[in-house]
Amino acid sequence: MTFWLTALLVWVAAGARVGRVLVKPATTARVAIVVAVAAVALATTVAVPEIALAIDNLLPRGLPDAILSAGVVVSAWMIFAAATAVVAAAAWPVVSRRNLRQVAMVIYGVGVIAVAITLAWSTTFGWGVVALGSIFIVVTGLRNLDWTALGRGIAIYTTGTAFVAVLAVLQIRQALIDAPRTAPGHAAWAWQAWEIAGLLLAFGSVWIVVELWVRARVLLSRIRPLHRVMIGRFPEVIAHEQTSSSTQLEASDQVAQIMDALYLQSGGGVELVAAGPPPLSPVERADRVAEWARNPLGDVVVDARWIAPPEGISPRGWVQAIARAYDASTPVHARN
Structure with missing residues:
Protein backbone atom coordinates (compact mmCIF):
# COMPACT_ATOMS: atom_id res chain seq x y z
CA MET A 1 0.00 0.00 0.00
CA THR A 2 2.87 2.39 0.77
CA PHE A 3 4.16 1.84 -2.78
CA TRP A 4 0.97 3.19 -4.28
CA LEU A 5 0.71 5.99 -1.72
CA THR A 6 4.21 7.19 -2.52
CA ALA A 7 3.47 7.22 -6.25
CA LEU A 8 0.22 9.09 -5.57
CA LEU A 9 1.97 11.76 -3.48
CA VAL A 10 4.59 12.31 -6.17
CA TRP A 11 1.88 12.63 -8.82
CA VAL A 12 0.09 15.16 -6.60
CA ALA A 13 3.31 17.18 -6.41
CA ALA A 14 3.62 17.00 -10.20
CA GLY A 15 0.04 18.26 -10.52
CA ALA A 16 0.80 21.12 -8.16
CA ARG A 17 3.77 22.14 -10.30
CA VAL A 18 1.57 22.00 -13.41
CA GLY A 19 -0.95 24.26 -11.66
CA ARG A 20 1.81 26.74 -10.81
CA VAL A 21 2.86 26.90 -14.45
CA LEU A 22 -0.75 27.53 -15.49
CA VAL A 23 -1.17 30.53 -13.13
CA LYS A 24 2.33 31.99 -13.67
CA PRO A 25 4.43 32.56 -16.79
CA ALA A 26 5.70 29.25 -18.14
CA THR A 27 9.43 29.98 -17.93
CA THR A 28 12.08 27.47 -18.98
CA ALA A 29 12.92 26.70 -15.35
CA ARG A 30 9.28 26.21 -14.28
CA VAL A 31 8.59 23.87 -17.18
CA ALA A 32 11.77 21.95 -16.37
CA ILE A 33 10.60 21.42 -12.78
CA VAL A 34 7.29 20.05 -14.08
CA VAL A 35 9.15 17.63 -16.36
CA ALA A 36 11.48 16.58 -13.54
CA VAL A 37 8.73 15.86 -11.00
CA ALA A 38 6.58 14.10 -13.61
CA ALA A 39 9.58 11.89 -14.44
CA VAL A 40 10.00 11.05 -10.75
CA ALA A 41 6.30 10.21 -10.58
CA LEU A 42 6.65 7.90 -13.58
CA ALA A 43 9.72 6.22 -12.08
CA THR A 44 8.07 5.62 -8.70
CA THR A 45 4.95 4.26 -10.40
CA VAL A 46 6.75 1.83 -12.70
CA ALA A 47 8.96 0.70 -9.80
CA VAL A 48 5.88 -0.57 -7.92
CA PRO A 49 6.29 -4.38 -8.14
CA GLU A 50 2.81 -4.97 -9.57
CA ILE A 51 3.28 -2.30 -12.25
CA ALA A 52 6.77 -3.52 -13.11
CA LEU A 53 5.52 -7.09 -13.48
CA ALA A 54 2.63 -5.98 -15.69
CA ILE A 55 5.00 -4.07 -17.97
CA ASP A 56 7.50 -6.92 -18.19
CA ASN A 57 4.73 -9.32 -19.18
CA LEU A 58 4.30 -7.28 -22.37
CA LEU A 59 7.62 -8.66 -23.64
CA PRO A 60 7.82 -11.94 -25.56
CA ARG A 61 8.90 -14.97 -23.57
CA GLY A 62 12.60 -15.72 -23.49
CA LEU A 63 13.81 -12.17 -22.89
CA PRO A 64 15.50 -11.29 -19.58
CA ASP A 65 13.13 -10.58 -16.71
CA ALA A 66 12.49 -6.94 -15.79
CA ILE A 67 14.33 -5.63 -18.84
CA LEU A 68 11.43 -3.40 -19.97
CA SER A 69 10.46 -2.02 -16.54
CA ALA A 70 14.15 -1.43 -15.71
CA GLY A 71 14.58 0.48 -18.95
CA VAL A 72 11.52 2.64 -18.26
CA VAL A 73 12.63 3.35 -14.69
CA VAL A 74 16.19 4.34 -15.57
CA SER A 75 14.92 6.42 -18.51
CA ALA A 76 12.54 8.28 -16.22
CA TRP A 77 15.37 9.04 -13.78
CA MET A 78 17.52 10.24 -16.67
CA ILE A 79 14.74 12.61 -17.71
CA PHE A 80 14.58 13.81 -14.11
CA ALA A 81 18.33 14.43 -14.08
CA ALA A 82 18.23 16.30 -17.41
CA ALA A 83 15.27 18.50 -16.46
CA THR A 84 16.66 19.32 -13.03
CA ALA A 85 20.04 20.04 -14.61
CA VAL A 86 18.30 22.75 -16.64
CA VAL A 87 17.08 24.36 -13.42
CA ALA A 88 20.54 23.97 -11.88
CA ALA A 89 22.17 25.54 -14.93
CA ALA A 90 19.98 28.62 -14.49
CA ALA A 91 21.58 29.18 -11.06
CA TRP A 92 25.11 29.49 -12.47
CA PRO A 93 26.35 33.03 -13.29
CA VAL A 94 27.66 31.95 -16.70
CA VAL A 95 24.11 31.14 -17.83
CA SER A 96 21.89 34.16 -18.44
CA ARG A 97 18.14 34.23 -18.90
CA ARG A 98 18.72 35.01 -22.55
CA ASN A 99 20.68 31.85 -23.32
CA LEU A 100 19.00 29.52 -20.80
CA ARG A 101 16.63 28.20 -23.44
CA GLN A 102 19.53 27.29 -25.72
CA VAL A 103 21.33 25.60 -22.80
CA ALA A 104 18.14 23.72 -21.96
CA MET A 105 17.76 22.45 -25.52
CA VAL A 106 21.34 21.15 -25.44
CA ILE A 107 20.76 19.39 -22.09
CA TYR A 108 17.49 17.87 -23.28
CA GLY A 109 19.14 16.75 -26.49
CA VAL A 110 21.93 15.02 -24.60
CA GLY A 111 19.31 13.43 -22.34
CA VAL A 112 17.34 12.04 -25.29
CA ILE A 113 20.50 10.59 -26.84
CA ALA A 114 21.46 9.05 -23.48
CA VAL A 115 18.00 7.49 -23.12
CA ALA A 116 18.26 6.00 -26.62
CA ILE A 117 21.70 4.54 -25.85
CA THR A 118 20.41 3.14 -22.56
CA LEU A 119 17.41 1.43 -24.11
CA ALA A 120 19.48 0.04 -26.98
CA TRP A 121 22.55 -0.98 -25.02
CA SER A 122 22.63 -1.09 -21.22
CA THR A 123 20.82 0.33 -18.21
CA THR A 124 24.19 0.52 -16.47
CA PHE A 125 25.12 3.35 -18.80
CA GLY A 126 21.86 5.06 -17.91
CA TRP A 127 22.51 4.84 -14.18
CA GLY A 128 25.92 6.37 -14.80
CA VAL A 129 24.28 9.34 -16.52
CA VAL A 130 21.82 9.67 -13.62
CA ALA A 131 24.67 9.63 -11.10
CA LEU A 132 26.68 12.28 -12.96
CA GLY A 133 23.66 14.53 -13.47
CA SER A 134 22.65 14.18 -9.83
CA ILE A 135 26.14 15.13 -8.64
CA PHE A 136 25.99 18.32 -10.73
CA ILE A 137 22.56 19.11 -9.27
CA VAL A 138 23.73 18.49 -5.68
CA VAL A 139 26.78 20.74 -6.13
CA THR A 140 24.58 23.50 -7.53
CA GLY A 141 22.03 23.07 -4.76
CA LEU A 142 24.66 23.33 -2.04
CA ARG A 143 25.89 26.60 -3.57
CA ASN A 144 22.42 28.13 -3.32
CA LEU A 145 21.30 27.14 0.17
CA ASP A 146 19.97 29.86 2.47
CA TRP A 147 17.42 30.16 5.27
CA THR A 148 14.42 31.20 3.20
CA ALA A 149 11.36 29.35 1.95
CA LEU A 150 13.07 28.82 -1.41
CA GLY A 151 16.32 27.81 0.29
CA ARG A 152 14.57 25.22 2.44
CA GLY A 153 12.85 23.80 -0.63
CA ILE A 154 16.21 23.61 -2.43
CA ALA A 155 17.72 21.84 0.59
CA ILE A 156 15.01 19.16 0.58
CA TYR A 157 15.21 18.73 -3.19
CA THR A 158 19.02 18.55 -3.06
CA THR A 159 18.85 15.91 -0.33
CA GLY A 160 16.52 13.82 -2.49
CA THR A 161 18.88 14.22 -5.46
CA ALA A 162 21.81 13.11 -3.30
CA PHE A 163 19.83 9.97 -2.48
CA VAL A 164 19.31 9.42 -6.21
CA ALA A 165 23.05 9.78 -6.88
CA VAL A 166 23.96 7.23 -4.20
CA LEU A 167 21.27 4.79 -5.33
CA ALA A 168 22.34 5.13 -8.97
CA VAL A 169 25.90 4.22 -7.99
CA LEU A 170 24.55 1.22 -6.07
CA GLN A 171 22.57 0.18 -9.15
CA ILE A 172 25.78 0.30 -11.21
CA ARG A 173 27.59 -1.79 -8.61
CA GLN A 174 24.76 -4.31 -8.53
CA ALA A 175 24.71 -4.56 -12.33
CA LEU A 176 28.48 -5.08 -12.54
CA ILE A 177 28.54 -7.69 -9.78
CA ASP A 178 25.22 -9.49 -10.15
CA ALA A 179 24.87 -9.28 -13.98
CA PRO A 180 21.00 -9.41 -14.26
CA ARG A 181 19.27 -6.09 -14.78
CA THR A 182 16.45 -5.60 -12.32
CA ALA A 183 14.08 -2.75 -11.65
CA PRO A 184 14.85 -0.90 -8.39
CA GLY A 185 11.53 -1.90 -6.91
CA HIS A 186 12.25 -5.62 -6.91
CA ALA A 187 14.36 -5.53 -3.72
CA ALA A 188 12.66 -4.37 -0.54
CA TRP A 189 15.56 -2.25 0.67
CA ALA A 190 16.01 -0.72 -2.80
CA TRP A 191 12.35 0.22 -3.12
CA GLN A 192 12.30 1.84 0.32
CA ALA A 193 15.38 3.90 -0.57
CA TRP A 194 13.94 5.02 -3.92
CA GLU A 195 10.66 5.72 -2.16
CA ILE A 196 12.40 8.11 0.24
CA ALA A 197 14.22 9.80 -2.63
CA GLY A 198 10.98 10.29 -4.57
CA LEU A 199 9.17 11.73 -1.56
CA LEU A 200 12.01 14.15 -0.81
CA LEU A 201 12.00 15.36 -4.41
CA ALA A 202 8.22 15.74 -4.38
CA PHE A 203 8.19 17.67 -1.11
CA GLY A 204 11.13 19.82 -2.19
CA SER A 205 9.45 20.75 -5.47
CA VAL A 206 6.32 22.08 -3.74
CA TRP A 207 7.87 23.22 -0.45
CA ILE A 208 7.85 26.93 -1.23
CA VAL A 209 4.19 26.80 -2.34
CA VAL A 210 3.11 24.93 0.78
CA GLU A 211 5.18 27.04 3.19
CA LEU A 212 3.96 30.34 1.74
CA TRP A 213 0.37 29.11 1.93
CA VAL A 214 0.77 27.99 5.56
CA ARG A 215 2.45 31.27 6.53
CA ALA A 216 -0.33 33.22 4.83
CA ARG A 217 -3.00 31.24 6.70
CA VAL A 218 -1.21 31.82 10.01
CA LEU A 219 -0.90 35.53 9.25
CA LEU A 220 -4.59 35.82 8.35
CA SER A 221 -5.52 34.10 11.59
CA ARG A 222 -3.33 36.42 13.68
CA ILE A 223 -4.43 39.69 12.11
CA ARG A 224 -8.14 38.81 11.82
CA PRO A 225 -9.31 40.66 15.01
CA LEU A 226 -7.30 43.79 14.19
CA HIS A 227 -8.39 43.70 10.55
CA ARG A 228 -12.05 43.34 11.48
CA VAL A 229 -11.90 46.36 13.79
CA MET A 230 -9.96 48.63 11.41
CA ILE A 231 -12.04 47.97 8.29
CA GLY A 232 -15.16 48.43 10.42
CA ARG A 233 -13.98 51.96 11.16
Whole structure:
Protein backbone atom coordinates (compact mmCIF):
# COMPACT_ATOMS: atom_id res chain seq x y z
CA MET A 1 0.00 0.00 0.00
CA THR A 2 2.87 2.39 0.77
CA PHE A 3 4.16 1.84 -2.78
CA TRP A 4 0.97 3.19 -4.28
CA LEU A 5 0.71 5.99 -1.72
CA THR A 6 4.21 7.19 -2.52
CA ALA A 7 3.47 7.22 -6.25
CA LEU A 8 0.22 9.09 -5.57
CA LEU A 9 1.97 11.76 -3.48
CA VAL A 10 4.59 12.31 -6.17
CA TRP A 11 1.88 12.63 -8.82
CA VAL A 12 0.09 15.16 -6.60
CA ALA A 13 3.31 17.18 -6.41
CA ALA A 14 3.62 17.00 -10.20
CA GLY A 15 0.04 18.26 -10.52
CA ALA A 16 0.80 21.12 -8.16
CA ARG A 17 3.77 22.14 -10.30
CA VAL A 18 1.57 22.00 -13.41
CA GLY A 19 -0.95 24.26 -11.66
CA ARG A 20 1.81 26.74 -10.81
CA VAL A 21 2.86 26.90 -14.45
CA LEU A 22 -0.75 27.53 -15.49
CA VAL A 23 -1.17 30.53 -13.13
CA LYS A 24 2.33 31.99 -13.67
CA PRO A 25 4.43 32.56 -16.79
CA ALA A 26 5.70 29.25 -18.14
CA THR A 27 9.43 29.98 -17.93
CA THR A 28 12.08 27.47 -18.98
CA ALA A 29 12.92 26.70 -15.35
CA ARG A 30 9.28 26.21 -14.28
CA VAL A 31 8.59 23.87 -17.18
CA ALA A 32 11.77 21.95 -16.37
CA ILE A 33 10.60 21.42 -12.78
CA VAL A 34 7.29 20.05 -14.08
CA VAL A 35 9.15 17.63 -16.36
CA ALA A 36 11.48 16.58 -13.54
CA VAL A 37 8.73 15.86 -11.00
CA ALA A 38 6.58 14.10 -13.61
CA ALA A 39 9.58 11.89 -14.44
CA VAL A 40 10.00 11.05 -10.75
CA ALA A 41 6.30 10.21 -10.58
CA LEU A 42 6.65 7.90 -13.58
CA ALA A 43 9.72 6.22 -12.08
CA THR A 44 8.07 5.62 -8.70
CA THR A 45 4.95 4.26 -10.40
CA VAL A 46 6.75 1.83 -12.70
CA ALA A 47 8.96 0.70 -9.80
CA VAL A 48 5.88 -0.57 -7.92
CA PRO A 49 6.29 -4.38 -8.14
CA GLU A 50 2.81 -4.97 -9.57
CA ILE A 51 3.28 -2.30 -12.25
CA ALA A 52 6.77 -3.52 -13.11
CA LEU A 53 5.52 -7.09 -13.48
CA ALA A 54 2.63 -5.98 -15.69
CA ILE A 55 5.00 -4.07 -17.97
CA ASP A 56 7.50 -6.92 -18.19
CA ASN A 57 4.73 -9.32 -19.18
CA LEU A 58 4.30 -7.28 -22.37
CA LEU A 59 7.62 -8.66 -23.64
CA PRO A 60 7.82 -11.94 -25.56
CA ARG A 61 8.90 -14.97 -23.57
CA GLY A 62 12.60 -15.72 -23.49
CA LEU A 63 13.81 -12.17 -22.89
CA PRO A 64 15.50 -11.29 -19.58
CA ASP A 65 13.13 -10.58 -16.71
CA ALA A 66 12.49 -6.94 -15.79
CA ILE A 67 14.33 -5.63 -18.84
CA LEU A 68 11.43 -3.40 -19.97
CA SER A 69 10.46 -2.02 -16.54
CA ALA A 70 14.15 -1.43 -15.71
CA GLY A 71 14.58 0.48 -18.95
CA VAL A 72 11.52 2.64 -18.26
CA VAL A 73 12.63 3.35 -14.69
CA VAL A 74 16.19 4.34 -15.57
CA SER A 75 14.92 6.42 -18.51
CA ALA A 76 12.54 8.28 -16.22
CA TRP A 77 15.37 9.04 -13.78
CA MET A 78 17.52 10.24 -16.67
CA ILE A 79 14.74 12.61 -17.71
CA PHE A 80 14.58 13.81 -14.11
CA ALA A 81 18.33 14.43 -14.08
CA ALA A 82 18.23 16.30 -17.41
CA ALA A 83 15.27 18.50 -16.46
CA THR A 84 16.66 19.32 -13.03
CA ALA A 85 20.04 20.04 -14.61
CA VAL A 86 18.30 22.75 -16.64
CA VAL A 87 17.08 24.36 -13.42
CA ALA A 88 20.54 23.97 -11.88
CA ALA A 89 22.17 25.54 -14.93
CA ALA A 90 19.98 28.62 -14.49
CA ALA A 91 21.58 29.18 -11.06
CA TRP A 92 25.11 29.49 -12.47
CA PRO A 93 26.35 33.03 -13.29
CA VAL A 94 27.66 31.95 -16.70
CA VAL A 95 24.11 31.14 -17.83
CA SER A 96 21.89 34.16 -18.44
CA ARG A 97 18.14 34.23 -18.90
CA ARG A 98 18.72 35.01 -22.55
CA ASN A 99 20.68 31.85 -23.32
CA LEU A 100 19.00 29.52 -20.80
CA ARG A 101 16.63 28.20 -23.44
CA GLN A 102 19.53 27.29 -25.72
CA VAL A 103 21.33 25.60 -22.80
CA ALA A 104 18.14 23.72 -21.96
CA MET A 105 17.76 22.45 -25.52
CA VAL A 106 21.34 21.15 -25.44
CA ILE A 107 20.76 19.39 -22.09
CA TYR A 108 17.49 17.87 -23.28
CA GLY A 109 19.14 16.75 -26.49
CA VAL A 110 21.93 15.02 -24.60
CA GLY A 111 19.31 13.43 -22.34
CA VAL A 112 17.34 12.04 -25.29
CA ILE A 113 20.50 10.59 -26.84
CA ALA A 114 21.46 9.05 -23.48
CA VAL A 115 18.00 7.49 -23.12
CA ALA A 116 18.26 6.00 -26.62
CA ILE A 117 21.70 4.54 -25.85
CA THR A 118 20.41 3.14 -22.56
CA LEU A 119 17.41 1.43 -24.11
CA ALA A 120 19.48 0.04 -26.98
CA TRP A 121 22.55 -0.98 -25.02
CA SER A 122 22.63 -1.09 -21.22
CA THR A 123 20.82 0.33 -18.21
CA THR A 124 24.19 0.52 -16.47
CA PHE A 125 25.12 3.35 -18.80
CA GLY A 126 21.86 5.06 -17.91
CA TRP A 127 22.51 4.84 -14.18
CA GLY A 128 25.92 6.37 -14.80
CA VAL A 129 24.28 9.34 -16.52
CA VAL A 130 21.82 9.67 -13.62
CA ALA A 131 24.67 9.63 -11.10
CA LEU A 132 26.68 12.28 -12.96
CA GLY A 133 23.66 14.53 -13.47
CA SER A 134 22.65 14.18 -9.83
CA ILE A 135 26.14 15.13 -8.64
CA PHE A 136 25.99 18.32 -10.73
CA ILE A 137 22.56 19.11 -9.27
CA VAL A 138 23.73 18.49 -5.68
CA VAL A 139 26.78 20.74 -6.13
CA THR A 140 24.58 23.50 -7.53
CA GLY A 141 22.03 23.07 -4.76
CA LEU A 142 24.66 23.33 -2.04
CA ARG A 143 25.89 26.60 -3.57
CA ASN A 144 22.42 28.13 -3.32
CA LEU A 145 21.30 27.14 0.17
CA ASP A 146 19.97 29.86 2.47
CA TRP A 147 17.42 30.16 5.27
CA THR A 148 14.42 31.20 3.20
CA ALA A 149 11.36 29.35 1.95
CA LEU A 150 13.07 28.82 -1.41
CA GLY A 151 16.32 27.81 0.29
CA ARG A 152 14.57 25.22 2.44
CA GLY A 153 12.85 23.80 -0.63
CA ILE A 154 16.21 23.61 -2.43
CA ALA A 155 17.72 21.84 0.59
CA ILE A 156 15.01 19.16 0.58
CA TYR A 157 15.21 18.73 -3.19
CA THR A 158 19.02 18.55 -3.06
CA THR A 159 18.85 15.91 -0.33
CA GLY A 160 16.52 13.82 -2.49
CA THR A 161 18.88 14.22 -5.46
CA ALA A 162 21.81 13.11 -3.30
CA PHE A 163 19.83 9.97 -2.48
CA VAL A 164 19.31 9.42 -6.21
CA ALA A 165 23.05 9.78 -6.88
CA VAL A 166 23.96 7.23 -4.20
CA LEU A 167 21.27 4.79 -5.33
CA ALA A 168 22.34 5.13 -8.97
CA VAL A 169 25.90 4.22 -7.99
CA LEU A 170 24.55 1.22 -6.07
CA GLN A 171 22.57 0.18 -9.15
CA ILE A 172 25.78 0.30 -11.21
CA ARG A 173 27.59 -1.79 -8.61
CA GLN A 174 24.76 -4.31 -8.53
CA ALA A 175 24.71 -4.56 -12.33
CA LEU A 176 28.48 -5.08 -12.54
CA ILE A 177 28.54 -7.69 -9.78
CA ASP A 178 25.22 -9.49 -10.15
CA ALA A 179 24.87 -9.28 -13.98
CA PRO A 180 21.00 -9.41 -14.26
CA ARG A 181 19.27 -6.09 -14.78
CA THR A 182 16.45 -5.60 -12.32
CA ALA A 183 14.08 -2.75 -11.65
CA PRO A 184 14.85 -0.90 -8.39
CA GLY A 185 11.53 -1.90 -6.91
CA HIS A 186 12.25 -5.62 -6.91
CA ALA A 187 14.36 -5.53 -3.72
CA ALA A 188 12.66 -4.37 -0.54
CA TRP A 189 15.56 -2.25 0.67
CA ALA A 190 16.01 -0.72 -2.80
CA TRP A 191 12.35 0.22 -3.12
CA GLN A 192 12.30 1.84 0.32
CA ALA A 193 15.38 3.90 -0.57
CA TRP A 194 13.94 5.02 -3.92
CA GLU A 195 10.66 5.72 -2.16
CA ILE A 196 12.40 8.11 0.24
CA ALA A 197 14.22 9.80 -2.63
CA GLY A 198 10.98 10.29 -4.57
CA LEU A 199 9.17 11.73 -1.56
CA LEU A 200 12.01 14.15 -0.81
CA LEU A 201 12.00 15.36 -4.41
CA ALA A 202 8.22 15.74 -4.38
CA PHE A 203 8.19 17.67 -1.11
CA GLY A 204 11.13 19.82 -2.19
CA SER A 205 9.45 20.75 -5.47
CA VAL A 206 6.32 22.08 -3.74
CA TRP A 207 7.87 23.22 -0.45
CA ILE A 208 7.85 26.93 -1.23
CA VAL A 209 4.19 26.80 -2.34
CA VAL A 210 3.11 24.93 0.78
CA GLU A 211 5.18 27.04 3.19
CA LEU A 212 3.96 30.34 1.74
CA TRP A 213 0.37 29.11 1.93
CA VAL A 214 0.77 27.99 5.56
CA ARG A 215 2.45 31.27 6.53
CA ALA A 216 -0.33 33.22 4.83
CA ARG A 217 -3.00 31.24 6.70
CA VAL A 218 -1.21 31.82 10.01
CA LEU A 219 -0.90 35.53 9.25
CA LEU A 220 -4.59 35.82 8.35
CA SER A 221 -5.52 34.10 11.59
CA ARG A 222 -3.33 36.42 13.68
CA ILE A 223 -4.43 39.69 12.11
CA ARG A 224 -8.14 38.81 11.82
CA PRO A 225 -9.31 40.66 15.01
CA LEU A 226 -7.30 43.79 14.19
CA HIS A 227 -8.39 43.70 10.55
CA ARG A 228 -12.05 43.34 11.48
CA VAL A 229 -11.90 46.36 13.79
CA MET A 230 -9.96 48.63 11.41
CA ILE A 231 -12.04 47.97 8.29
CA GLY A 232 -15.16 48.43 10.42
CA ARG A 233 -13.98 51.96 11.16
CA PHE A 234 -12.61 52.66 7.67
CA PRO A 235 -14.44 50.48 5.12
CA GLU A 236 -13.14 52.71 2.31
CA VAL A 237 -9.73 51.01 2.49
CA ILE A 238 -11.28 47.99 0.75
CA ALA A 239 -11.60 48.51 -2.98
CA HIS A 240 -14.91 47.23 -4.31
CA GLU A 241 -13.24 45.60 -7.32
CA GLN A 242 -10.57 44.01 -5.15
CA THR A 243 -10.72 40.21 -5.24
CA SER A 244 -7.93 37.97 -3.91
CA SER A 245 -7.19 34.98 -6.11
CA SER A 246 -5.01 33.20 -3.57
CA THR A 247 -4.37 32.98 0.16
CA GLN A 248 -1.05 34.80 -0.21
CA LEU A 249 -2.68 37.71 -2.04
CA GLU A 250 -5.49 37.84 0.50
CA ALA A 251 -2.95 38.11 3.32
CA SER A 252 -1.07 40.88 1.47
CA ASP A 253 -4.32 42.74 0.82
CA GLN A 254 -5.35 42.61 4.47
CA VAL A 255 -1.93 43.83 5.62
CA ALA A 256 -2.22 46.79 3.24
CA GLN A 257 -5.78 47.50 4.42
CA ILE A 258 -4.71 47.54 8.07
CA MET A 259 -1.82 49.90 7.30
CA ASP A 260 -4.12 52.21 5.34
CA ALA A 261 -6.73 52.21 8.11
CA LEU A 262 -4.13 52.94 10.79
CA TYR A 263 -2.79 55.79 8.69
CA LEU A 264 -6.25 57.28 8.27
CA GLN A 265 -6.96 56.96 11.99
CA SER A 266 -3.70 58.77 12.79
CA GLY A 267 -4.83 61.82 10.84
CA GLY A 268 -3.40 61.08 7.44
CA GLY A 269 0.23 62.00 8.02
CA VAL A 270 -0.16 64.76 10.60
CA GLU A 271 2.62 64.80 13.20
CA LEU A 272 1.38 65.38 16.72
CA VAL A 273 3.60 66.89 19.40
CA ALA A 274 1.78 64.89 22.06
CA ALA A 275 2.73 61.64 20.35
CA GLY A 276 6.46 62.26 20.54
CA PRO A 277 9.04 60.31 18.57
CA PRO A 278 8.56 56.54 18.45
CA PRO A 279 10.91 54.44 20.60
CA LEU A 280 13.65 52.30 19.11
CA SER A 281 12.14 49.14 20.59
CA PRO A 282 9.72 47.59 18.08
CA VAL A 283 7.94 45.70 20.88
CA GLU A 284 7.24 48.84 22.90
CA ARG A 285 6.18 50.65 19.75
CA ALA A 286 3.83 47.84 18.69
CA ASP A 287 2.27 47.71 22.16
CA ARG A 288 1.46 51.43 22.05
CA VAL A 289 0.06 51.30 18.51
CA ALA A 290 -2.06 48.29 19.44
CA GLU A 291 -3.44 50.03 22.53
CA TRP A 292 -4.22 53.11 20.44
CA ALA A 293 -5.88 50.97 17.74
CA ARG A 294 -8.04 49.29 20.36
CA ASN A 295 -9.05 52.58 22.01
CA PRO A 296 -8.37 55.59 19.71
CA LEU A 297 -10.22 57.94 22.08
CA GLY A 298 -8.12 57.02 25.12
CA ASP A 299 -5.05 58.66 26.59
CA VAL A 300 -2.61 57.06 24.13
CA VAL A 301 -1.66 59.34 21.22
CA VAL A 302 -0.09 58.03 18.02
CA ASP A 303 0.75 59.72 14.73
CA ALA A 304 2.03 58.59 11.32
CA ARG A 305 5.61 58.23 12.59
CA TRP A 306 4.44 55.43 14.87
CA ILE A 307 2.44 53.76 12.10
CA ALA A 308 5.36 53.45 9.69
CA PRO A 309 7.23 50.11 10.00
CA PRO A 310 10.43 50.33 12.06
CA GLU A 311 13.71 50.09 10.19
CA GLY A 312 14.50 46.52 9.20
CA ILE A 313 10.90 45.27 9.59
CA SER A 314 8.63 44.62 6.62
CA PRO A 315 5.04 45.92 6.58
CA ARG A 316 3.82 42.34 6.95
CA GLY A 317 6.04 41.71 9.97
CA TRP A 318 5.08 45.06 11.48
CA VAL A 319 1.34 44.46 11.12
CA GLN A 320 1.81 41.01 12.59
CA ALA A 321 3.62 42.51 15.61
CA ILE A 322 0.81 45.05 16.11
CA ALA A 323 -1.82 42.33 15.75
CA ARG A 324 0.00 40.18 18.30
CA ALA A 325 0.09 43.06 20.79
CA TYR A 326 -3.53 43.92 20.00
CA ASP A 327 -4.60 40.35 20.62
CA ALA A 328 -2.68 40.27 23.93
CA SER A 329 -4.33 43.47 25.16
CA THR A 330 -7.88 42.48 24.16
CA PRO A 331 -10.02 40.46 26.58
CA VAL A 332 -10.66 36.90 25.48
CA HIS A 333 -14.45 37.34 25.31
CA ALA A 334 -14.04 40.33 22.96
CA ARG A 335 -11.76 38.70 20.37
CA ASN A 336 -14.45 36.82 18.45
